[in-house]
Each structure stands twice: as structure tokens, then as C-alpha cells.
Amino acid sequence: MASVRIREAKEGDCGDILRLIRVKTAGRFRTHALGASRIRKTLGSALRADGFGDNPFYHCLVAEILPAPGKLLGQGIGSKIIKKVAEVALDKGCSQFRLAVLDWNQRAMDLYKALGAQDLTEAEGWHFFCFQGEATRKLAGK
Amino acid sequence: MASVRIREAKEGDCGDILRLIRVKTAGRFRTHALGASRIRKTLGSALRADGFGDNPFYHCLVAEILPAPGKLLGQGIGSKIIKKVAEVALDKGCSQFRLAVLDWNQRAMDLYKALGAQDLTEAEGWHFFCFQGEATRKLAGK
Numbered sequence: 001m002a003s004v005r006i007r008e009a010k011e012g013d014c015g016d017i018l019r020l021i022r023v024k025t026a027g028r029f030r031t032h033a034l035g036a037s038r039i040r041k042t043l044g045s046a047l048r049a050d051g052f053g054d055n056p057f058y059h060c061l062v063a064e065i066l067p068a069p070g071k072l073l074g075q076g077i078g079s080k081i082i083k084k085v086a087e088v089a090l091d092k093g094c095s096q097f098r099l100a101v102l103d104w105n106q107r108a109m110d111l112y113k114a115l116g117a118q119d120l121t122e123a124e125g126w127h128f129f130c131f132q133g134e135a136t137r138k139l140a141g142k
Numbered sequence: 143m144a145s146v147r148i149r150e151a152k153e154g155d156c157g158d159i160l161r162l163i164r165v166k167t168a169g170r171f172r173t174h175a176l177g178a179s180r181i182r183k184t185l186g187s188a189l190r191a192d193g194f195g196d197n198p199f200y201h202c203l204v205a206e207i208l209p210a211p212g213k214l215l216g217q218g219i220g221s222k223i224i225k226k227v228a229e230v231a232l233d234k235g236c237s238q239f240r241l242a243v244l245d246w247n248q249r250a251m252d253l254y255k256a257l258g259a260q261d262l263t264e265a266e267g268w269h270f271f272c273f274q275g276e277a278t279r280k281l282a283g284k
Contacts, residue, residue: 046235055197086273086281093188095275103267116277120270125245127263128270131228133237135258139228 004077006084009060011052017060018044061085078111100128146219148226151202153194159202160186203227220253242270 009017021043050057063081089097099117101108109119120126131139151159163185192199205223231239241259243250251261262268273281 050235082273083281083283086278089273089278090282090284093192094278096278097273099271099273100268101271103269109269109271112271112273115273116280117271117273120272121263122269126242126270127245127251127261128268129241129243129251129254129259130262131224131231131239131241131254131257131259136228136231136236136238138258139225140232141225142232 003066004075004080005064005066006061006080007064009051009062011048013060013062014044014047014051016062018047059088061088078108079115082112082115145208146217146222147206147208148203148222149206151193151204153190155202155204156186156189156193158204160189201230203230220250221257224254224257 051060061081061084063077065077085097098120099112101112103109113119193202203223203226205219207219227239240262241254243254245251255261
């Protein structure tokens with residue numbers, strides 16, 4: 001079994017974080033009007049500014065897996081990350097924390113439930129609504 | 143039609159904000175193990191600390207309605223609040239913003255869609271998962 005070390009992200013991790021975002025959201029980026037290099041530059045700058053400034057918008061954990069992993073599923077890496085998130089949440093004075101998960105990702109949903117999470121969309125009917133960029137600018141008159 | 147002024151919340155608004163939270167979540171608070179006075183004190187302190195410290199966890203807008211309102215529905219107050227949120231989002235450099243809404247609240251869902259929002263739970267299958275306090279503490283071993 002691989003050894004997993006979970007730590008706070010550093011600004012130098014932004015390149016790797018960006019790569020993972022691009023892999024996970026490849027379909028969306030392909031439909032974006034901007035060219036790939038422009039996206040890379042814009043998103044990379046935003047990741048640095050929003051996560052590592054004086055008043056960060058987001059916090060990020062990095063799982064370092066040693067030795068270089070073969071098969072990742074079933075090694076307990078997800079559980080370790082969730083437990084670390086719980087520690088960070090309590091340290092920051094949070095009384096709970098939330099995740100967003102896609103309904104086809106049954107493996108993730110089963111894991112979260114096994115770790116004690118409640119599916120608020122299933123139990124109470126909560127829906128995510130999103131105002132994308134164009135809608136936001138139109139609303140703001142910009 | 144009432145006149146609506148939407149402004150950033152001040153620390154002095156926390157009493158009114160707490161009152162609204164208590165009205166909206168009355169069912170949940172009644173089932174809470176803590177006594178009402180303890181909840182009021184704890185939540186009131188948390189609202190002040192989390193919203194008005196050096197590095198706030200949340201931002202809050204207040205809609206002041208003059209003269210004192212009779213019937214609130216249909217006066218466009220919700221639309222004005224959403225537009226203000228869009229302005230604040232752009233000012234803070236956000237490219238989009240999200241809302242959580244309960245599926246029985248058809249009026250709110252219709253309004254958000256009419257203003258340009260997309261229901262990501264309906265369109266893509268996103269679910270909210272929540273680790274409540276006990277689950278969080280258990281995960282963190284505390």
C-alpha cells in the first residue's frame with residue numbers, strides 16, 4: 001500500500017493543481033471561447049491570487065503519494081483526505097463542512113456516507129444554482 | 143411599491159440576522175440538543191467573529207425596505223438582492239456565483255432561472271453532502 005502524506009498546498013503547487021483542474025474539466029474548457037494559453041494564464045494567475053494572498057478565497061490540501069502510485073482506487077487515500085479536511089475544519093472553528101459530488105460518482109457518494117456524511121440533496125432537496133459569467137455580468141449591468 | 147435599499151451588513155445587524163436565521167431554521171433548532179439561550183449566545187458570537195473580523199468567513203447584504211412592508215412577495219426585492227450580489231461578485235473578481243435552494247421553493251427557482259441561473263443539480267447531477275458536527279469530530283478523532 002502506498003504511503004500518503006497530506007499537507008497544505010503551497011503557491012508552488014499551483015501548476016500541478018491547474019493541471020488537475022484541466023484534466024477534470026477538459027470538456028468544459030474545450031467549449032470555452034478563450035484559447036488554451038489564455039485560459040492557462042488567467043486561471044493560473046487566479047489560483048495564485050485567490051489561494052495565497054493575504055485574505056485567501058480558498059484553501060487547498062495536497063496528497064503526496066509515495067512511491068509513485070499504480071492503482072489509486074481502494075488505497076484509502078480519499079478517506080485520509082476527508083479526515084484531514086475534518087481536522088482543518090475543526091481547527092478553523094467550523095462546526096460542519098460540505099462537499100459537492102456528481103450523482104454518477106457512486107463510489108465517492110458511498111465513501112462519504114460511510115464516513116458519516118448526509119446527502120442533503122437526497123434528504124432535503126437542496127439544489128445548486130449557478131450564475132455563470134455572462135449572466136453575472138448582465139445582472140450587474142457590465 | 144416599497145423602496146428597497148441594499149447595503150453591506152454591519153456588525154450591529156447581527157441581532158436581526160440571527161433572528162432571521164432562527165425563524166428560517168426553527169424546526170432544526172428545536173431538535174438541537176443545546177438550550178435556546180446557549181444557541182443564541184453561541185451563534186451570535188460566531189456571526190460577529192466570522193463576518194466582521196480581519197479575515198471574514200462570510201459577507202452579508204441587508205435589504206432595508208421602506209416604508210415598513212405589507213406584502214413582500216412580488217415587489218422585486220429578490221431580484222434586486224441577486225443583482226447586488228452579482229455586482230459584489232464582479233467587484234471581488236469572481237467569474238460566477240452559486241446559490242443553494244430547496245426544491246420545494248419553486249418561486250425562488252423560477253426567479254433564479256429567469257435571471258439567468260442554471261440548476262446544476264438538475265442539469266449535471268450535483269449533490270450537496272454535509273458532514274455535521276458529530277461526524278466531523280469523529281473523523282478528526284476529537
